[in-house]
Amino acid sequence: MPFTLEQIHDKTKSYDWPFTVGDSRPKQPTRYIIPPKGKDPFRMLVRDYMKMEAEKDDRTHGFLDAAIRMRTTENADPRLMEVMKLTLPDFTIAEFEAVSAAGGIIASVQNQEIRQGYQAQMMDEIRHTQLETALRHYYVKHWEDPAGYDIGQKALYELPAGLVGVSAFLHFNTGDPIDCVMHLNVVLETAYTNILVVAVPQIAVANGESALASTFLSIQSDEARHMANGYGTLMAVLQDENNIPDCNRALERYFWINHRQLDALVGHQAEYGATVRPWCYRDQWEEWVGDDFVSSYMERLTDFGLQVPERVPKVAEDVTWLHHTTAMALAIIWPLNFWRSPIQGPKDFGWFEANYPGWYDVYGKFWEAHAQMAEPESGQIMMQQLPSLPPLCQVCQLPCIMPRPDSPETRIFDYNGSRIAVCSEGCEWVFRNWPVAYSGRKQFWSLYHGRDLADVILDLGLVREDGKTLVGQPGIDLKRMWTIDDIRRLNYEVKDPLQS
Amino acid sequence: MPRVRFTPFGRTIECAEGEPILSAALSQGYFLRYGCRHGGCGTCKVLVTDGDVDDTGSSFALTHGERSAGWTLVCSSRPLSDCVIDLSAMSLTEEEFLAGDQIEAFDTVIERVTDLTPTIRGVTLRLVNPPQMRFTAGQFVNVEVPGTDNVRAFSMANAPSANSEIELIVRVFPGGHFSEYLKYAEKGQRVRVFGPVGSLRVRLSYRKIIMIAGGSGMAPMLSMLADLAQKKDRRPVTVFFGARTSEELYYVDRLKALCDLSARAEFVPVVEGPGEAWDGERGLVTDAIARRMGSLKGYDAYLCGPPPMVEAARELVVRLGVREANVYFDAFVPTGVLERA
Secondary structure (H helix, E strand, O other): OOOOHHHHHHHHHHOOOOOOOOOOOOOOOOOOOOOOOOOOOOOOOHHHHHHHHHHHHHHHHHHHHHHHHHOHHHHOOHHHHHHHHHHHHHHHHHHHHHHHHHHHHHOOOOOHHHHHHHHHHHHHHHHHHHHHHHHHHHHHHHOOOOOOOOOHHHHHOOOHHHHHHHHHHHHHHOOOHHHHHHHHHHHHHHHOHHHHHHHHHHHHHHOOOHHHHHHHHHHHOOHHHHHHHHHHHHHHHHOOHHHHHHHHHHHHHHHHHHHHHHHHHHHHHHHHOOOOOOOOHHHHHHHHHHHHHHHHHHHHHHHHOOOOOOOHHHHHHHOOOHHHHHHHHHHHOHHHOOOEOOOOOHHHHHHHHHHOOOHHHHHHHHHHHHHHOOOHHHOOOHHHHOOOOOOEOOOOOOEOOOOOOOOOOOEEEEEOOEEEEEOOHHHHHHHHHOHHHHOOOOOHHHHOOOOEHHHHHHHOOOEOOOOOEEOOEOOOOOOOOOEHHHHHHHOOEOOOOOOO | OOEEEEEOOOEEEEOOOOOOHHHHHHHOOOOOOOOOOOOOOOOOEEEEEEOOEEOOOOOOOOOHHHHHOOEEEHHHOEEOOOEEEEOHHHOOOHHHHHOOOOOEEEEEEEEEEEEEEOOEEEEEEEEEEOOOOOOOOOOEEEEEOOOOOOEEEEEEOOOOOOOOEEEEEEEOOOOOHHHHHHHHOOOOOEEEEEEEEOOOOOOOOOOEEEEEEEHHHHHHHHHHHHHHHHOOOOOOEEEEEEEOOHHHOOOHHHHHHHHHOOOOEEEEEEEOOOOOOOOOEEOOHHHHHHHHHOOOOOEEEEEEEOHHHHHHHHHHHHHOOOOHHHEEEEEOOOHHHHHHO
16 A cells, blocks of 8 residues: 555654765764664654745755855955854864764664764854855955965964964864764754854954854854754764763863864954954853853753763863963964964953953063064064073964963973974873874874974965065054065074974 | 733633733643742743733742843733743753643642751751652752641752652741741641742852852752762862841851761861851851952852842952853842832
């Protein structure tokens, strides 16, 4: 007897049908035991989901059209627009790796409900890369200084600032697919979702740019689905108590790594890439990660054996300073950046001191000195003033001056004949436990050891169309921009601190 | 008759003239989280997104900022016009909301009544039907005063693991219904309780903990401390216990023993009254905290006791660095106080 359409629809939505299309063997093996039934609160067919997402795309692209006519970038704060040259491609690499992560899950688990959820997510992530690329294209055409927006994606893989994000998001599609879920869906898209896709658009609007907010809020509207995927997967694997130690270990690892890289980069954008700061990054973190994730989301899961990561108190301590140190480090290496670094002045000092008591004593003098060296006529750059360049952490790729330059927690040790530097106890713990994942990374400084900084800049393609003016600059409103000749005159030789 | 719509569930109720929103919702088959039912505990705090309510009955458990931002307590608020109320802060599922009142009634018998101080009694009730109560450390029950329709709210002082009994700490008010009853209460007498209710509990957190209690407010702290010790929680805890005189302090050895279970817990009794022999901290409990603690940045604060103490402690801990969102409290407001207000 033939089935009715209603029966077929009900059967489809029951998600109890066997996996019959393609090779059913997992492409990425998992050490977790995954039950055949899972929980997907959305239970929406891909076909229906696509219609909804297409409508969202239309609206966002429609807004970009309107933004062109309204000339929204003319009102945008240059600080926001310059630092966004780093932040926006960081988002896109995260989305791109997430596409791959979702594909990894789909190809690896025999649980229809989980697979269905990640099908939707994979399409979301593709949609996000497209929206962000369209936004970047809009900035290339309409921001007053497009240099940097055009090379951002490539630059991420080659420059110290970019390697932080690249190394962060590689975790989404490397190793056990359930570990990838722990990083992507549980830590990044649940614990940090508001920091990323609520606070960043808020800062953009507060600083005069609405096209970014429109794009990001469209992206944000998909995040509840991704959180549900993470929660559903976690609840499925926690059903088997043999999975609990692995879940806790994965959470410990990714909570730490995510903090290191995301708090550094997003905090930098939120406070140094803005003139109007709606609220301080530390408070965002306390509310959304501390209260909402640890005290609320995790509280519900402790009954199933999940534990609060041991290093959360240390993370809460470091989150006060990490992004300030990152901003300082990025300003020091400005010739190797692909944006113009906003100089912080007395008005900023007041805000920082009010929100982070003690800030001036650690960072104030640096920014005053940086301002003194901003014009090419000063004939000096901050890199020359350092006794040596800081090594980059083998795990998180941040410079080893964290959490504060006056109290770095750097550790240097030998591993298989190589000298390894890490920025903290947490990163050393990660390295020692998963050395294969991190030991092959080359130090950026070692690639250019002994070479003149001007040659390094040329090699990396960090000059503008005239072939002379640098893409990166130490300030936004300079009387004259630095050129390759100005750098050549410095006779500054790059030295790998682990070799010298 | 004003209508009240609850979001995000999209259900509407009607409130009779002068009827509190909570009573109307419960009688019409919906569940809202509640505790003391007289504006003292803050469990039923919600956001009024449209319309006006008379919330003069809920005087204590809302800060001025919350009140001006539109928060109200549904147990003691009456609608003045059609209203929309957002229940998101209650973290209810639709299933829970539609299931109706879920506060259970328990038959208990008195196991013992002990004089802890001249004004504080310890009361242990053995659960008969149902024989056990699952509760969270920090919660309370509404106790029906035998022979009356009145209920009084008391926190459990025992750990949730000892769930065949409930141990209450009762401040004696001259002429108070339950106080008068306790004068002559005997082992084996039946008492009905309703619960467990209340949202005070130790939050999962990476922050250190400061507990501040006065009077009978030590009850939930005892329960929470015992629970933390049983769970081998590693967070540092500092417990301040304020009393007017040293004879008003109770369970001092028990508190010390609980703190001794963890190398990271400290117990600080504080006596207000001058002139007596006492070699510990003196003055108001808030003065002692200010003297000993310096900054409280990175702490969660738990407060329980008489309203003036809770109010002063709340202000102090925020001034010393605790985020407002991380201050949790129960204020023990005798029902009569609000009725008189």
